[in-house]
Amino acid sequence: MQVVTSPRRITELMKALRNQGKSIGLVPTMGALHDGHASLFRESLKYNDITVVSVFVNPMQFNNQDDFNNYPRPFAQDKKILESLGVDVLYAPSEKEMYPESPLVNLDFGVMAEIMEGAFRPGHFDGVGLVIAKLLNQVSPDKAYFGLKDLQQFLLISRLVKDLSFTSEVVGLPIIREKSGLAMSSRNMRLSDVGLQLAANIYTGLEFAQKNISDGFDVDETKLAVFDFYSRIDGLEVEYLEFVNPDDLSAIEPRISPKDVAICVAAYVEGIRLIDNIYLRQD
Ligand code: PAF
Numbered sequence: 001m002q003v004v005t006s007p008r009r010i011t012e013l014m015k016a017l018r019n020q021g022k023s024i025g026l027v028p029t030m031g032a033l034h035d036g037h038a039s040l041f042r043e044s045l046k047y048n049d050i051t052v053v054s055v056f057v058n059p060m061q062f063n064n065q066d067d068f069n070n071y072p073r074p075f076a077q078d079k080k081i082l083e084s085l086g087v088d089v090l091y092a093p094s095e096k097e098m099y100p101e102s103p104l105v106n107l108d109f110g111v112m113a114e115i116m117e118g119a120f121r122p123g124h125f126d127g128v129g130l131v132i133a134k135l136l137n138q139v140s141p142d143k144a145y146f147g148l149k150d151l152q153q154f155l156l157i158s159r160l161v162k163d164l165s166f167t168s169e170v171v172g173l174p175i176i177r178e179k180s181g182l183a184m185s186s187r188n189m190r191l192s193d194v195g196l197q198l199a200a201n202i203y204t205g206l207e208f209a210q211k212n213i214s215d216g217f218d219v220d221e222t223k224l225a226v227f228d229f230y231s232r233i234d235g236l237e238v239e240y241l242e243f244v245n246p247d248d249l250s251a252i253e254p255r256i257s258p259k260d261v262a263i264c265v266a267a268y269v270e271g272i273r274l275i276d277n278i279y280l281r282q283d
Contacts, residue, residue, distance in 0.1 A: 001083050003090045007098065007138045010091050014052070014139050022049035026141035026168070028132060031055040032072040032186030033081045036176040040145040041085050043173055052089040052139055053082055059095060060103070061127030067273075072189050091139070103130060109156050112249055116242050116264055117152050117275070128153055129160050136166045144168045149175045149183050151262055151277050155249060175276070177203065183276045195270040198235045202267050205229050206278040209241075209263045213280055219243045219261075220254040230267070239266040239273070246279050259283065 004010045014024060025044030029037055033055075044051040055078055062068035075092070082090050107129035109118070118125050136144065144161075146154045154172045161170050176184045181203035182196065191199060205226050212222040223241060230238045243252050246262035264277040 001079075001087055001090055003079070003092065005091075005093055005097065007093055007134075010052070010089075010093075011138050011140075013089070014141075017050050018140070024048055024139065024141045024143075025051045026135065026139045026144045027051065027053045028135050028144065028146070029053060029055055030057045030071065030186065031078045032074055032189060033078045034176075034184045034186065034188070036147055036149065036184035038081070038085060039176050040147060040173055041082070041087055043171070044143065044145050045086060048141075048143060050088045051086075052091055052141065053087050054091040054093075054135055054139070056091075056093055056098060056131065056135075058098075058127060058131040060099070060130055061124050063121050063123050070190070072186055098131070098134065105130065107133070107160070109159065112152075112156055112159065115152075115244070115249060116240055116266070117150075120239055120266065125153070125156050129156065132157050132160060133164065133166075136161070136168050141168050143171050145171045145173060147175065148172045149185065149276065151246075151264060152249060155247075181207070183274070185274060187272050187274060190272050191270055195235075195272070198233060199267075199269045199274055201230070201233045201236055202265060202269075202274060202276050203278075205241075206263055206265060206276060209243075210278050210280050213243075213257055213261060213263075214282065216257045218255050218257050219252055223254075235269060237268045239268065241265045246281070 025048030027040045027044055057071050059068055107126045109125050113125040148154055158170045180200035182200045208229055209222050209226045212225055230236055242264045243261050246260055252258050259282040261280045262277055266275045
């Protein structure tokens with residue numbers, strides 16, 4: 001596996017590989033890799049000649065300095081995982097290389113970034129959009145892979161690519177879960193065993209919500225029932241629970257039982273912020 005740290009070098013390397021007719025898959029990550037990431041790497045390895053994984057904890061997308069400082073950075077372990085899976089290139093630029101100057105460009109995703117993650121993490125998606133635009137320019141992959149745990153992020157990146165005419169195809173892959181149902185996340189590393197058990201209730205609540213909607217209960221009734229379920233779990237604090245259109249995150253009329261819905265939640269366990277979602281499509 002080649003390790004590249006300079007944006008100029010990655011662009012040159014990718015150009016050379018493309019000239020040899022190789023297809024390129026990019027998986028952007030912030031490291032602290034787990035099986036959820038591995039499913040993205042495997043998909044890229046399957047459909048592309050070359051798989052590039054970027055590991056970069058992007059300061060521009062953190063609105064909380066403590067969260068940025070405490071974000072896990074097990075780089076040596078990540079490198080081993082990538083090598084063992086057969087990833088071709090690890091791209092790990094430093095902050096200085098990625099942002100030699102404080103960027104002037106500020107992306108604004110409008111209403112799509114004003115709800116859920118955008119509402120509780122102001123500026124988060126501007127930072128995600130910026131780093132993804134830079135990575136797509138630096139690597140120019142044929143395909144770029146993202147996990148659907150970050151559903152809002154996936155939809156915003158899809159719009160970024162469309163609106164700015166990037167030629168890469170954006171691929172979203174299903175959430176990978178622990179046996180307990182807990183969605184895999186780098187942040188899970190910071191939970192104790194008890195915390196991990198508590199956090200599994202996030203998914204139980206989502207399944208309950210999904211069942212209520214498919215049984216014909218409306219959004220308002222379901223929200224109340226799920227909030228009630230979560231409120232009984234000591235140590236779990238819900239930040240938001242939203243029922244939105246899974247294609248564009250638009251609001252769903254509260255007094256209907258929708259056919260298609262994405263139910264999205266953010267909650268704190270042991271001070272760690274976790275997100276998850278579930279889709280219901282009844283076509
Ligand atoms: O989902 C993440 O890990 C990050 O938001 C991403 C897409 C790598 C951008 O920094």
